[in-house]
Amino acid sequence: xxxxxxxxxxxxxxxxxxxxxxxxxxxxxxxxxxxxxxxxxxxxxxxxxxxxxxxxxxxxxxxxxxxxxxxxxxxxxxxxxxxxxxxxxxxxxxxxxxxxxxxxxxxxxxxxxxxxxxxxxxxxxxxxxxxxxxxxxxxxxxxxxxxxxxxxxxxxxxxxxxxxxxxxxxxxxxxxxxxxxxxxxxxxxxxxxxxxxxxxxxxxxxxxxxxxxxxxxxxxxxxxxxxxxxxxxxxxxxxxxxxxxxxxxxxxxxxxxxxxxxxxxxxxxxxxxxxxxxxxxxxxxxxxxxxxxxxxxxxxxxxxxxxxxxxxxxxxxxxxxxxxxxxxxxxxxxxxxxxxxxxxxxxxxxxxxxxxxxxxxxxxxxxxxxxxxxxxxxxxxxxxxxxxxxxxxxxxxxxxxxxxxxxxxxxxxxxxxxxxxxxxxxxxxxxxxxxxxxxxxxxxxxxxxxxxxxxxxxxxxxxxxxxxxxxxxxxx
Amino acid sequence: xxxxxxxxxxxxxxxxxxxxxxxxxxxxxxxxxxxxxxxxxxxxxxxxxxxxxxxxxxxxxxxxxxxxxxxxxxxxxxxxxxxxxxxxxxxxxxxxxxxxxxxxxxxxxxxxxxxxxxxxxxxxxxxxxxxxxxxxxxxxxxxxxxxxxxxxxxxxxxxxxxxxxxxxxxxxxxxxxxxxxxxxxxxxxxxxxxxxxxxxxxxxxxxxxxxxxxxxxxxxxxxxxxxxxxxxxxxxxxxx
Numbered sequence: 001x002x003x004x005x006x007x008x009x010x011x012x013x014x015x016x017x018x019x020x021x022x023x024x025x026x027x028x029x030x031x032x033x034x035x036x037x038x039x040x041x042x043x044x045x046x047x048x049x050x051x052x053x054x055x056x057x058x059x060x061x062x063x064x065x066x067x068x069x070x071x072x073x074x075x076x077x078x079x080x081x082x083x084x085x086x087x088x089x090x091x092x093x094x095x096x097x098x099x100x101x102x103x104x105x106x107x108x109x110x111x112x113x114x115x116x117x118x119x120x121x122x123x124x125x126x127x128x129x130x131x132x133x134x135x136x137x138x139x140x141x142x143x144x145x146x147x148x149x150x151x152x153x154x155x156x157x158x159x160x161x162x163x164x165x166x167x168x169x170x171x172x173x174x175x176x177x178x179x180x181x182x183x184x185x186x187x188x189x190x191x192x193x194x195x196x197x198x199x200x201x202x203x204x205x206x207x208x209x210x211x212x213x214x215x216x217x218x219x220x221x222x223x224x225x226x227x228x229x230x231x232x233x234x235x236x237x238x239x240x241x242x243x244x245x246x247x248x249x250x251x252x253x254x255x256x257x258x259x260x261x262x263x264x265x266x267x268x269x270x271x272x273x274x275x276x277x278x279x280x281x282x283x284x285x286x287x288x289x290x291x292x293x294x295x296x297x298x299x300x301x302x303x304x305x306x307x308x309x310x311x312x313x314x315x316x317x318x319x320x321x322x323x324x325x326x327x328x329x330x331x332x333x334x335x336x337x338x339x340x341x342x343x344x345x346x347x348x349x350x351x352x353x354x355x356x357x358x359x360x361x362x363x364x365x366x367x368x369x370x371x372x373x374x375x376x377x378x379x380x381x382x383x384x385x386x387x388x389x390x391x392x393x394x395x396x397x398x399x400x401x402x403x404x405x406x407x408x409x410x411x412x413x414x415x416x417x418x419x420x421x422x423x424x425x426x427x428x429x430x431x432x433x434x435x436x437x438x439x440x441x442x443x444x445x446x447x448x449x450x451x452x453x454x455x456x457x458x459x460x461x462x463x464x465x466x467x468x469x470x471x472x473x474x475x476x
Numbered sequence: 477x478x479x480x481x482x483x484x485x486x487x488x489x490x491x492x493x494x495x496x497x498x499x500x501x502x503x504x505x506x507x508x509x510x511x512x513x514x515x516x517x518x519x520x521x522x523x524x525x526x527x528x529x530x531x532x533x534x535x536x537x538x539x540x541x542x543x544x545x546x547x548x549x550x551x552x553x554x555x556x557x558x559x560x561x562x563x564x565x566x567x568x569x570x571x572x573x574x575x576x577x578x579x580x581x582x583x584x585x586x587x588x589x590x591x592x593x594x595x596x597x598x599x600x601x602x603x604x605x606x607x608x609x610x611x612x613x614x615x616x617x618x619x620x621x622x623x624x625x626x627x628x629x630x631x632x633x634x635x636x637x638x639x640x641x642x643x644x645x646x647x648x649x650x651x652x653x654x655x656x657x658x659x660x661x662x663x664x665x666x667x668x669x670x671x672x673x674x675x676x677x678x679x680x681x682x683x684x685x686x687x688x689x690x691x692x693x694x695x696x697x698x699x700x701x702x703x704x705x706x707x708x709x710x711x712x713x714x715x716x
Contacts, residue, residue: 080480257515
């Protein structure tokens with residue numbers, strides 16, 4: 001699954017998703033329950049603003065000294081017998097991982113959840129050399145067996161599917177015979193995946209936080225799948241975005257505390273695992289070989305720009321979970337594996353404005369995202385910066401906005417045209433007016449009036465009313 | 477330990493420095509004094525008794541059975557809990573604390589006499605340990621550090637304590653000496669950091685385990701027991 005997940009124009013994707021009632025109900029329910037849970041754990045913890053300031057300071061310091069901490073990390077991984085590959089591009093990363101798989105003559109590869117391996121589109125590269133690649137996060141497993149249905153949320157990738165749909169996929173693909181009860185479905189996945197863990201040649205993971213002082217990587221899950229992916233196969237490959245690093249265990253702890261609260265409203269998830277190098281000499285499990293692949297893939301071009309704060313992101317999706325726009329259009333509308341406000345900021349930076357120029361407009365700039373962000377990324381301000389660049393530098397303002405602006409400029413530049421336009425409006429709108437409201441508006445008003453009414457232009461213009469009033473006429 | 481290989485590092489780091497608008501910074505950086513450190517205020521100054529209450533309450537939230545006992549009665553409590561989870565087979569690490577806490581007879585005589593298989597992790601047996609963990613109904617281990625706030629047991633891997641003990645069995649029991657209980661993850665992280673500063677090598681695997689495995693990936697319904705254990709219990713030893 002590459003970063004780009006949908007074809008077709010943005011507005012068409014939005015329209016399709018607006019008609020997906022199950023998805024919209026699921027997203028709304030997730031947001032409502034998630035909001036209460038998140039606020040609950042934040043309140044219980046206390047001093048949340050201090051926590052946010054601390055987390056922000058840690059992330060900023062690490063980014064400002066990123067070369068130093070990556071140096072320290074790679075030294076410490078190598079000291080423990082692990083291999084480190086620095087990949088400037090997705091191709092370089094994929095190529096290295098493919099070489100390792102070929103060298104190990106791998107047939108089966110188990111993976112735990114990793115956004116960056118989605119971003120670099122790793123799985124097809126491994127499948128092309130004959131490897132079976134199995135996603136083990138329950139949500140990702142469901143999507144994978146459903147012919148690679150794209151994820152719709154950073155944390156809950158299968159959020160858009162209901163249990164009946166999942167049951168049907170299991171029946172079609174896995175010979176499943178039981179009900180749509182989530183417990184039965186999960187038990188079936190457990191049985192299927194157990195065999196895969198035990199027979200896989202390679203385990204691939206993402207990385208929540210690398211720890212520079214010890215050369216460790218930290219994995220955060222609730223299912224325990226990352227632990228089986230790393231405990232059983234002989235080779236472990238961990239792929240990390242280059243910014244996912246902290247100086248020491250102490251900063252890891254702070255950020256994990258922020259991540260689990262912000263992502264799922266838990267004090268900690270069931271499994272937080274810190275792995276250092278391959279297994280220790282004399283150990284009977286854990287990988288014999290460990291490879292860490294550190295991926296740039298466009299991130300360094302964000303450094304040193306006004307968008308640098310986006311690299312503070314710890315992928316908790318708190319911004320997604322409070323976004324009123326995401327609530328209605330769902331994850332698939334964004335056309336990127338990174339959805340919601342963070343996706344609207346990050347996708348154009350990593351994937352370019354050609355594919356993602358609409359995303360910065362998929363926001364009401366209400367700033368709920370900025371307020372929810374545990375590492376204080378000014379998300380809505382970065383969306384405005386994107387809009388400025390799109391309009392001023394790229395000349396890619398949305399067509400409707402361009403037309404409206406052009407007409408407005410034309411209409412207001414000349415006093416006579418302006419007078420003419422405002423005089424004309426009541427008549428021009430007459431066919432659409434019912435009881436003084438516009439209910440089925442033309443052109444740019446269509447989308448608005450589909451869900452609500454628009455007041456009809458007043459028959460009396462302000463200027464006329466004002467003139468009459470000065471004359472002592474109609475005071476209404 | 478043979479040193480691993482590092483590929484493409486210089487160009488990669490030079491590019492980062494260039495983007496940051498300065499020359500490469502490869503040494504001499506130290507962590508600043510962070511302006512805020514709220515993590516140290518959580519449950520600051522609480523007694524062990526108070527922390528146990530916090531732990532007990534948290535166990536309800538994480539679907540974990542909480543049992544208090546004394547070292548004299550630990551063997552009985554452990555036996556009852558294993559029976560409650562459906563009996564053996566059992567897998568345990570080769571941990572001297574089993575003997576120190578008076579559990580040797582249970583592991584080596586009592587359970588085997590009742591046809592309950594007990595596998596003690598033995599690195600010499602290699603892969604057979606994993607097979608035993610896979611077949612086990614119960615995995616049992618001692619918590620090295622216990623986090624009251626989140627209800628978490630911290631486990632350091634070693635030759636005699638494989639990782640699979642905590643993940644492959646159907647159910648899991650952690651024995652928690654009261655003295656291992658600290659307020660939160662802050663204290664555990666500080667301890668590990670201190671060890672690293674002293675030049676110690678961190679174990680290849682450190683697990684922070686908080687109750688049984690779970691998932692909310694299907695319609696956000698919580699399913700307890702996905703890939704790891706389906707049930708978990710903490711047995712607190714109040715006099716150790």
